[in-house]
Amino acid sequence: MSIIPPSGTAEDAREGMRTEAVSPRSRTWRAFVRNPFGLVSLAVLFLIVAVALAAPLIAGEPGGYSADVLAPPSAEHWLGTDNIGRDVYNQIVWGARTSLAVGLGASALAIVLGAAVGIGAAYFRRLDTPLGMLIDVMLSLPILPLMILVAALAGPSISTLVVVIAVFSWPEVARVVRSQALPVVDLTYVNAAHVIGAPNRWVLLRHVLPAVTPVIVVSVVLTASRAVLSEAGLSFLGLGDPSSWSWGTILYNAQRSGVLASAWWTALFPSLAILLLVVAATLTSLAYNDARNPRTRGDSAR
Amino acid sequence: MGLLRFVSVRLLRGLLTLWFAVTVTFFLVRLLPGDPALAVASPTMTADQRAQMLSDFGLDEPLLVQYATYLGQLAQGNLGISFRQNAPVLDILLERLPWTLLLTGSSLVVTLIVGVPLAVAAARRQGSALDRAVQVGGVVGQALFVPTVGIFLLYVFGVWLGWLPIGGAMASDVYGLAAYGSILAHLVLPGLSLVLLQLGPYVLFLRTSLIEALSEDYTNVARSKGVSETKVVWVHALRNALLPTVTLVGLQLGFLVGGSVLTETIFAYPGIGRAIYESVGQLDFPVMQGAFVLLAATVVVANLLTDLMYGLLDPRVRQT
Numbered sequence: 201m202s203i204i205p206p207s208g209t210a211e212d213a214r215e216g217m218r219t220e221a222v223s224p225r226s227r228t229w230r231a232f233v234r235n236p237f238g239l240v241s242l243a244v245l246f247l248i249v250a251v252a253l254a255a256p257l258i259a260g261e262p263g264g265y266s267a268d269v270l271a272p273p274s275a276e277h278w279l280g281t282d283n284i285g286r287d288v289y290n291q292i293v294w295g296a297r298t299s300l301a302v303g304l305g306a307s308a309l310a311i312v313l314g315a316a317v318g319i320g321a322a323y324f325r326r327l328d329t330p331l332g333m334l335i336d337v338m339l340s341l342p343i344l345p346l347m348i349l350v351a352a353l354a355g356p357s358i359s360t361l362v363v364v365i366a367v368f369s370w371p372e373v374a375r376v377v378r379s380q381a382l383p384v385v386d387l388t389y390v391n392a393a394h395v396i397g398a399p400n401r402w403v404l405l406r407h408v409l410p411a412v413t414p415v416i417v418v419s420v421v422l423t424a425s426r427a428v429l430s431e432a433g434l435s436f437l438g439l440g441d442p443s444s445w446s447w448g449t450i451l452y453n454a455q456r457s458g459v460l461a462s463a464w465w466t467a468l469f470p471s472l473a474i475l476l477l478v479v480a481a482t483l484t485s486l487a488y489n490d491a492r493n494p495r496t497r498g499d500s501a502r
Numbered sequence: 503m504g505l506l507r508f509v510s511v512r513l514l515r516g517l518l519t520l521w522f523a524v525t526v527t528f529f530l531v532r533l534l535p536g537d538p539a540l541a542v543a544s545p546t547m548t549a550d551q552r553a554q555m556l557s558d559f560g561l562d563e564p565l566l567v568q569y570a571t572y573l574g575q576l577a578q579g580n581l582g583i584s585f586r587q588n589a590p591v592l593d594i595l596l597e598r599l600p601w602t603l604l605l606t607g608s609s610l611v612v613t614l615i616v617g618v619p620l621a622v623a624a625a626r627r628q629g630s631a632l633d634r635a636v637q638v639g640g641v642v643g644q645a646l647f648v649p650t651v652g653i654f655l656l657y658v659f660g661v662w663l664g665w666l667p668i669g670g671a672m673a674s675d676v677y678g679l680a681a682y683g684s685i686l687a688h689l690v691l692p693g694l695s696l697v698l699l700q701l702g703p704y705v706l707f708l709r710t711s712l713i714e715a716l717s718e719d720y721t722n723v724a725r726s727k728g729v730s731e732t733k734v735v736w737v738h739a740l741r742n743a744l745l746p747t748v749t750l751v752g753l754q755l756g757f758l759v760g761g762s763v764l765t766e767t768i769f770a771y772p773g774i775g776r777a778i779y780e781s782v783g784q785l786d787f788p789v790m791q792g793a794f795v796l797l798a799a800t801v802v803v804a805n806l807l808t809d810l811m812y813g814l815l816d817p818r819v820r821q822t
Contacts, residue, residue, distance in 0.1 A: 337519045339753060342801055344760030345778055345794040349527060352782050352790060353534040429647055433764055436649050437779055451649055455768065460653055461661045461668065471650035478645040486641065 231491035238487025244480035252296040262290035262445055273465055280465035282450065283457040288465060292473050294445040299477065302361050302431040307424035309366035314373025314423075315416055319408055321374070322381035323400070332378070338371040344433060351439040358441045365430045372426075373419045377412050384411040414492055418485045425481035432474050447473050505813050512809040516802040523798035527791050528572055532565055581792035586784045591792035595774060599796065601671050602773035606762050608689060609696035610751070616697065617704040622735055624705070625712035636705055643702025648761045652695040652768040659691060666690050669770035692762075692769040699761050700754060707750050711743035741815070748812045752805045759797050 232238050251258070266285035273280045279288040321331035347364050354360045384390065385408060393403045434440065435448025436455070447470040454466035556562045563571070575582070581591035624636040660668035667673070668691070672684040715721060716739050724738045725731070763775030770776065774793050781789035813819045 333515075333518070336515070337522050340519055340756055340801060340805060341523055342756045342759035342794070342797045344763055345775075345790075345797050346523075346527070348763070348778055348782060349787075349790045349794055350530055350534065352785065353531060353787070425645065432647055433649070433760075436764065437767065437782055439782065448649075451653070455649075460768075461657065464657060467650075467653045467657070471647060471653065474647045475645065475650060478647070479642055482641055482645045 228488075228491045232487055235487045235490065237483050238491065241480040241483035241487065244476060245484060248296055248477055248480070249300065251293055252300050255293050255297055259290040259293035260287065262286050262294050272463075279469045280463065282453055282463070282466050283459050288450065288469055291445050291450050292447065292469055295447045295450065295470070296473070296477075298358065298441065298444050298446040299428050299431060299474075302358060302365065303424040303428040303477075305358075305362040306365035306369065306427035306430075307420055309362065310370040310423050310427070311373055311416060311420055313366065314370035314419070315377050315412070317370065318374040318377025319381050319404065319412065321378045323385050323404060323408060331374075335371045335374050335378070338368070339375065343368045344430070347430065347434060348437060348439065351434050356439050356441055358444060361431055361434060361439075361441065364434075365427045369423055369426060369430070373416075373423060376415050376419060380412045380415045381408055384408055418489055421481050421485035421488075425478045428474065428477055428481075447471075504819060508813050508819050509806075509810060512806060516806050520799060520802050524573070524576060524795055525569075527794055528569055531787055531791055532568065576795070581795065582788040584781075584786055584789050586781075586786045586789075591788050594789060595777060595792055595796050598772055598774045598777050599800075601771060602759075602762055602766070602775060602797075603800070604685075605689065605692055605766070605771060605773055606696065606758050609693045609700070610758065612693065613697050613700045613704055617701055618708065618740075620701075621705045621708035621712060622740065625709045625716065626731075626735060628713060633709075636709065640702035640706040643698065646699060648695065648699055648764040649768055651698050652692065652765050655691045655695055656768065671772050688769075688771075692765045692771050695765045695768075696758065696761050700758060703754060704747065704750065708743060708747050711746050712739055715739040715743045745812065745816055748808055748815065751808045755801045755804050759801060 266281065266287075268277065268281050269283060269285045271277050271281045271285075277287050277289065279292065281287055282291070317331055317335070321328045321335075347368055350364045350367075351360055354364070390403060390407050393407060398406075431440075431446065432448035432451075435446040436451045438452050438456070440446045440449040440452065450470040451460075451467060454460045454463065460467050553562070561568075572582075579592055581595070583589070584591050584594055587594060620636060624630075624633040627633055656668050659666045667684075667688050671688050672681060673688075676684045712735075716735065718739075721734050721739050724734045729738070759775075762773065763778055765771065766773045766775035767779040774797060778790060778793045781787075781793070
C-alpha cells in the first residue's frame with residue numbers, strides 16, 4: 201500500500217477519458233472495497249456521522265450539572281463526569297455534531313475558495329504570479345495564532361469558527377488544485393476547445409474541473425479533518441462556541457479547572473474521539489487515492 | 503553571483519510576507535466586530551475618561567492614519583502597549599521569545615536527528631516490517647491532536663511515573679549548572695510533543711525522495727564502482743534526497759509554531775504561545791496582534807535561513 205498520494209500527472213487526467221468495459225469509477229470502487237483499511241475507516245466515519253445525527257436518542261442533554269463531580273467511569277456515567285458534574289459521554293456524543301458541522305462547513309467553504317483560486321491561477325496565466333505568491337505567503341504564515349486573533353475578535357460561535365478556519369485553510373487546497381490543473385490546461389483537447397471557439401467558462405467546467413475533481417475529493421476529506429483539528433485547537437484555547445458542546449471544550453474545561461492530571465477520563469475520551477475521526481478520515485482519503493492510482497490498485501487494468 | 507540573486511529574491515519575498523502579515527492583522531483588528539475600544543474602556547468610565555483613554559491609545563484617529571502610525575512604530579520595534587499589563591507589548595513578548603525559540607528549535611533538531619535515520623532505514627528495506635510501521639506511524643502522526651499528545655505525555659511521565667516536571671520552564675530555586683539541568687528537564691515533555699507532531703511528515707517525505715534517489719543512475723554507478731551500500735545511501739543518495747526536505751521545513755514551520763501555542767498552553771511553558779493563551783482570556787488584543795507579528799517574523803527569518811542552506815546544499819542554485 202502506498203501512503204504518499206501519487207503526484208498528479210496528465211496521465212491521470214487522460215485516464216478518465218478511456219472507454220473500457222469497466223468504467224474507471226467502478227474500478228476505483230472495487231479496488232477501494234478490497235482495501236481493509238479503507239473500508240474500516242469509511243465505516244468508522246459513517247458511525248461517527250450516525251452518532252452525531254442520533255445524539256438526542258442515545259445521549260442525554262449534557263448541560264445538567266450534578267452532584268457527581270469528577271466521578272470516574274461507571275455504569276451510571278459511562279465515561280465519568282467533569283469538574284462540575286457533567287457527563288463526559290453525553291458531551292462527547294453532542295460534541296460530534298459540532299466537530300462534524302465545523303469540519304464539513306469549513307471544508308466546503310475552503311474547497312470552493314481553494315479550487316477557484318487554484319484553477320484560476322493555472323488557467324489565467326496573468327493571475328498565476330500574484331495568486332501563486334498569495335498562496336505561498338499564506339502557507340508560510342503561522343495560521344493558528346492568526347485564527348486565534350480573528351476568533352477572539354469576532355466572538356466565539358460556530359459560524360465564526362467555520363469562516364475563520366475556511367479563510368485560512370484554502371491555500372493548501374489551492375496549491376494542490378493548481379499543481380494538478382497546470383499540466384491539464386496545456387493538453388491538446390483543451391487547446392482544441394479553444395480553437396473551436398469555446399468560451400472560458402465552458403472549457404473550465406467541461407475540461408479543467410473534471411480533471412482536478414479527484415484531488416478535490418481527496419482534499420474535501422483531508423481539509424475537513426484538518427478543520428476538525430483546528431476547531432478542537434481553538435476550543436481548547438477557550439474560543440469554542442459557548443452555546444454548544446465540543447471535544448476541544450471538554451479538554452479546555454479540564455485544563456482550566458486543573459483536573460487534567462487527576463481525572464484522566466476528562467482528557468482521554470475526547471482525545472480518543474478526535475483521534476478516531478481524524479485518523480479514519482485520513483485513511484479513507486489515502487485508500488481512495490490508492491484505489492484510483494493504477495500503480496497501487498493491484499489489478500491488471502492500467 | 504547566482505547565490506546572491508537567489509538570496510535577494512528570497513529576502514524580498516520574506517519582507518513581502520511580513521508586510522502582508524502586519525497589514526492583514528492590522529485591518530482585521532480594526533474592522534472585525536470585537537471593538538478594541540470596548541475592550542479597553544470599562545463601562546464605569548465617564549465619557550471624558552473614555553475619550554481620554556481612546557486618544558491615549560490612538561484609537562480616535564482615522565483608520566489610514568492609524569495604519570501609517572502603526573507601520574512607522576513597527577519599523578522602530580514598537581508593537582504598542584498591552585491593554586492589561588500596562589507595559590510595551592514588545593517587552594512582554596521579548597521576555598517570552600527565547601523560550602519559544604528554545605522549544606521549537608530543539609524539537610526541530612531532534613525531529614531531524616531521529617527522522618533521518620528512520621527514513622533511511624525504511625527506504626533501504628522497502629516493504630519490511632519497519633517500513634510498514636514507519637508508514638502507518640507517519641499517517642497516524644499527521645492525524646494527532648497536539649493537546650492529546652501533550653496531555654498523554656504529561657500524564658504518563660509527569661504524573662504517573664513522576665520522572666519529569668509537568669509545567670513551567672525551570673525551577674525557581676536552582677542556580678548554575680543545576681539551572682541548566684532544570685531547564686532541560688522542563689523542556690523534555692513539551693519538546694517531545696512537538697517532535698511526535700512533526701516526525702510523520704518529515705519521515706514520509708524523506709523516505710519517498712530517498713527511494714527515488716536510490717533507483718537513479720548515479721547511485722547505480724556508485725554501486726558498480728564498488729562503493730559500499732552504506733556509503734551510497736548516506737553520502738550519495740541522502741544529499742540529494744535532503745534537498746526537497748529542506749523545502750518541507752519551510753512549509754512546516756507555520757505548523758510547528760501553531761503546535762507550540764497549544765503545547766505551551768498545556769505545559770504552562772512561558773513562551774509566546776502561552777502569552778497568546780493568556781491574552782485570549784483577557785481580550786488583550788495588542789498582545790495577540792504583536793505575538794502573531796513576532797511569530798510571523800520568526801518564521802520568515804527561519805525560512806530565509808533554510809533558503810540559504812538550500813542554496814549552499816544545491817550547487818545548481820549558485821551557478822544559474
